[in-house]
Amino acid sequence: MSDYLLVDCALFRESLSAAMDGEAGPLPEAEVDRHLRGCGACQAWQDQAQRLRRSMVRQAPEVPDLTAAILERAPLPSREKWAARVALGLVGLAQSGLGFAEFLLPADAHAAHTGAIHLSNESAAWNLALGIGLLWAALRPRAAGAQLPLFAGFALVLGVASVIDVSGGQVGAGRLLTHGLLLVGLVLLVVVHREHRRTPAPAPLNADALGTDDEVRLPEQDAPAPIAPVRSRFPRRPASRHRAA
């Protein structure tokens, strides 16, 4: 009878021990709880085992609280960075809409036979492409920089051409206004590019600098295969057990 009880308790204690380590035990939890309520010896065992477990936990070394210093040096991504991107996205949408609208607008009657229709379509395709470029830069800010030469070049040439055309009276104010959208897009592109250009990558920590004086060492790199006896791999203990007797 007492033998049976002993075996029984051993299995419950195995469950308690496993639960302490956060591992699955051999018995269902409810059954263990029911036994624990009725068995003072197992309650005491669990209590002592938990105290033993706590006593084995190594005290973490005291380290200064660097939270404030770290937060100061590495500010969290701010909302400001979103503002420019959202604005850039909106301008990109407007620019795309403009390009799309150009396709749909009916061509001038006299333009039809001067080959200007294709020119108009080409212009529409350009405007649409620029809009897509701005949208892409809004979605992928790191791509903003690569588009700068294209946009800046286009804006410069278009600006010079516009001045010439305006002085020659060949272009209306409404048409010129649409170029303003492009200019806004270019400015936002520069802003987004600058904001996302210098996000410094954190320097990798040198793991060797964190070396501990822990007594317990991990097995050597050139140790034999894992199946080999483990006991000889713990330097804390001599390879052969020596008994005084």
Add this chain to the structure above:
Amino acid sequence: MVLDQLVHALDPERRDAFVLTQALGLSYADAAEVCGCPVGTIRSRVARARDDLLTAMADAPPRRTAVG
């Protein structure tokens, strides 16, 4: 430390399971792989090692004792 001596005095298989899971912090599954035995074996060895240690600690006075 007395606990070190008591751990050393454990049965080698139980000691391995105990040191791997408690001192090195391996999971039972990892410890089983290291030892080349089933997880359930590790589980029972850890429990028995605990049992042995508690018994030994109850027997030995808390002060450092000379171990021959």
